[in-house]
Amino acid sequence: xxxxxxxxxxxxxxxxxxxxxxxxxxxxxxxxxxxxxxxxxxxxxxxxxxxxxxxxxxxxxxxxxxxxxxxxxxxxxxxxxxxxxxxxxxxxxxxxxxxxxxxxxxxxxxxxxxxxxxxxxxxxxxxxxxxxxxxxxxxxxxxxxxxxxxxxxxxxxxxxxxxxxxxxxxxxxxxxxxxxxxxxxxxxxxxxxxxxxxxxxxxxxxxxxxxxxxxxxxxxxxxxxxxxxxxxxxxxxxxxxxxxxxxxxxxxxxxxxxxxxxxxxxxxxxxxxxxxxxxxxxxxxxxxxxxxxxxxxxxxxxxxxxxxxxxxxxxxxxxxxxxxxxxxxxxxxxxxxxxxxxxxxxxxxxxxxxxxxxxxxxxxxxxxxxxxxxxxxxxxxxxxxxxxxxxxxxxxxxxxxxxxxxxxxxxxxxxxxxxxxxxxxxxxxxxxxxxxxxxxxxxxxxxxxxxxxxxxxxxxxxxxxxxxxxxxxxxxxxxxxxxxxxxxxxxxxxxxxxxxxxxxxxxxxxxxxxxxxxxxxxxxxxxxxxxxxxxxxxxxxxxxxxxxxxxxxxx
RNA sequence: GCCUCCGUAGCUCAGCUGGAUAGAGCAGCGGCCUUCUAAUCCGCUGGUCACAGGUUCGAAUCCUGUCGGGGGCGCCA
Numbered sequence: 001x002x003x004x005x006x007x008x009x010x011x012x013x014x015x016x017x018x019x020x021x022x023x024x025x026x027x028x029x030x031x032x033x034x035x036x037x038x039x040x041x042x043x044x045x046x047x048x049x050x051x052x053x054x055x056x057x058x059x060x061x062x063x064x065x066x067x068x069x070x071x072x073x074x075x076x077x078x079x080x081x082x083x084x085x086x087x088x089x090x091x092x093x094x095x096x097x098x099x100x101x102x103x104x105x106x107x108x109x110x111x112x113x114x115x116x117x118x119x120x121x122x123x124x125x126x127x128x129x130x131x132x133x134x135x136x137x138x139x140x141x142x143x144x145x146x147x148x149x150x151x152x153x154x155x156x157x158x159x160x161x162x163x164x165x166x167x168x169x170x171x172x173x174x175x176x177x178x179x180x181x182x183x184x185x186x187x188x189x190x191x192x193x194x195x196x197x198x199x200x201x202x203x204x205x206x207x208x209x210x211x212x213x214x215x216x217x218x219x220x221x222x223x224x225x226x227x228x229x230x231x232x233x234x235x236x237x238x239x240x241x242x243x244x245x246x247x248x249x250x251x252x253x254x255x256x257x258x259x260x261x262x263x264x265x266x267x268x269x270x271x272x273x274x275x276x277x278x279x280x281x282x283x284x285x286x287x288x289x290x291x292x293x294x295x296x297x298x299x300x301x302x303x304x305x306x307x308x309x310x311x312x313x314x315x316x317x318x319x320x321x322x323x324x325x326x327x328x329x330x331x332x333x334x335x336x337x338x339x340x341x342x343x344x345x346x347x348x349x350x351x352x353x354x355x356x357x358x359x360x361x362x363x364x365x366x367x368x369x370x371x372x373x374x375x376x377x378x379x380x381x382x383x384x385x386x387x388x389x390x391x392x393x394x395x396x397x398x399x400x401x402x403x404x405x406x407x408x409x410x411x412x413x414x415x416x417x418x419x420x421x422x423x424x425x426x427x428x429x430x431x432x433x434x435x436x437x438x439x440x441x442x443x444x445x446x447x448x449x450x451x452x453x454x455x456x457x458x459x460x461x462x463x464x465x466x467x468x469x470x471x472x473x474x475x476x477x478x479x480x481x482x483x484x485x486x487x488x489x490x491x492x493x494x495x496x497x498x499x500x501x502x503x504x505x506x507x508x509x510x511x512x513x514x515x516x517x518x519x520x521x522x523x524x525x526x527x528x529x530x531x532x533x534x535x536x537x538x539x540x541x542x543x544x545x546x547x548x549x550x551x552x553x554x555x
Numbered sequence: 556g557c558c559u560c561c562g563u564a565g566c567u568c569a570g571c572u573g574g575a576u577a578g579a580g581c582a583g584c585g586g587c588c589u590u591c592u593a594a595u596c597c598g599c600u601g602g603u604c605a606c607a608g609g610u611u612c613g614a615a616u617c618c619u620g621u622c623g624g625g626g627g628c629g630c631c632a
Contacts, residue, residue: 040575049574052612062612086575087612132632174632256632284630295558295628302630309632334626337559364560365626406568409560411625413567418581426594427580433594441591475571482571494569498579508596515591533591555594 044091062088100458106535120159128331133235146403150489179228289345401428405493434500438537439553
């Protein structure tokens with residue numbers, strides 16, 4: 001029995017009690033049954049505070065109500081014992097057969113175990129990374145590559161139709177500085193003011209020069225244009241290749257420029273104007289965002305007639321909505337948190353619902369530590385701390401895991417020495433090793449001719465450690481659902497670490513050996529444990545998959 | 556000045572939208588390998604949940620303020 005199933009059962013009991021008149025609740029009150037795992041063993045397998053929640057509205061006292069629910073609940077065959085404790089907690093012990101059945105249910109669900117359909121029918125756009133191609137992907141982009149992709153996977157596992165999207169600009173001032181820097185390098189000149197330095201500039205400049213030997217001797221304007229075009233193509237190619245190697249592939253690469261060329265920007269501005277949300281002042285066109293909660297109004301067309309950067313954002317958002325996305329995520333670094341106000345105001349100005357049609361997630365900064373000291377970035381000097389630096393140091397799996405195991409709103413310091421270790425201070429190895437161990441066990445079982453039993457007897461998984469492992473596995477769907485709902489993929493990682501620990505304890509328990517020892521015959525209990533191991537393997541495999549981390553079968 | 560994130564064990568961090576005696580890993584100390592992968596497992600040590608108020612049966616969690624640290628506040632992109 002999963003916690004969700006137990007919660008549903010309790011809800012039925014409450015409904016039955018109100019139906020029979022034994023309990024009266026105010027109209028429209030639907031109890032929100034909260035089932036949790038108690039910290040202390042003596043408090044049973046699961047506990048609920050439902051009686052404390054409902055006592056006041058029902059006009060009774062918590063313990064009396066708890067007794068009432070207990071009486072009904074104990075009628076169910078899946079429930080072994082119910083205790084009323086403390087101020088009115090219901091401590092529930094699940095019958096071992098009902099508990100053990102979870103293993104078979106997981107094996108039956110297979111690759112789908114843990115999924116849910118809470119977002120079924122939702123079309124969701126997740127925009128992340130979106131770095132302009134002026135240099136290699138830096139750490140902030142890398143954090144979002146890992147977390148954004150994991151979030152997309154979690155949303156998909158919850159039934160949503162998800163599009164991963166990358167928005168980039170191949171024109172504009174940043175790109176001009178990039179192009180000028182390339183040309184300066186090709187001509188052997190110093191890095192221009194506000195330009196980009198670093199080895200990658202020289203590498204790309206040299207590559208462009210090799211492709212177009214005459215380009216650097218063109219008149220400067222034409223030469224810049226030539227280096228811009230070829231340089232952007234190369235840089236963007238590298239970024240895409242890096243992301244691909246990182247296991248992240250986008251469905252859509254969206255060019256900001258296309259919005260200007262297609263007239264989408266003008267249409268967006270017209271739409272906002274017709275809704276009375278723009279005005280002219282000081283020769284510029286403004287979007288009235290302040291009335292929708294922004295700090296101040298924003299210029300969208302400058303007094304010289306050129307569109308401001310935000311005009312692209314307006315058109316881009318409108319474009320996404322017109323492509324049918326119900327919900328648009330934008331994943332940004334902490335240095336962009338100031339955008340939330342204007343973007344939400346923009347959303348409302350279009351007549352949409354902020355935080356419902358548009359969600360902006362902010363990820364805090366990432367630092368790499370080597371020997372305890374942070375690696376610092378400097379654009380001028382070209383000391384970019386990039387995705388490559390991270391991946392080269394610790395590998396893709398550890399990098400993705402290290403970036404997804406923390407909440408978005410905390411700064412991360414990644415200690416390269418720690419994450420490069422193949423040891424227990426490295427959580428990714430701990431989880432992967434547990435998975436590999438299940439695979440080895442199953443291979444060993446197959447060698448002995450053992451197969452997943454068709455006449456599985458769930459009551460044989462009656463050891464205390466069996467129950468602990470089963471309860472851990474049963475938690476997975478709830479963890480996925482909350483990761484999706486709260487947009488917090490790190491919950492998956494933390495769950496896997498805790499569950500790997502429970503599995504290892506089970507593995508270490510002599511009474512729970514899965515394989516027959518020595519000349520012992522294969523018993524029904526051995527086969528029941530094989531089912532449990534199979535369920536564990538599936539759960540770890542699916543969980544690692546949601547993080548985009550590989551699940552090796554052997555380590 | 557304003558906005559925003561963070562402050563929990565020596566270190567790095569969880570804490571399931573308010574529950575029972577605040578957890579994990581690492582570090583430190585001490586144990587378990589003839590039997591499924593010891594990258595495992597067991598025990599011990601370690602806390603003013605930054606501080607002060609408030610909300611209530613109950614607060615690390617919600618609200619207000621203070622202190623400390625990170626990041627931001629362009630007709631840049």
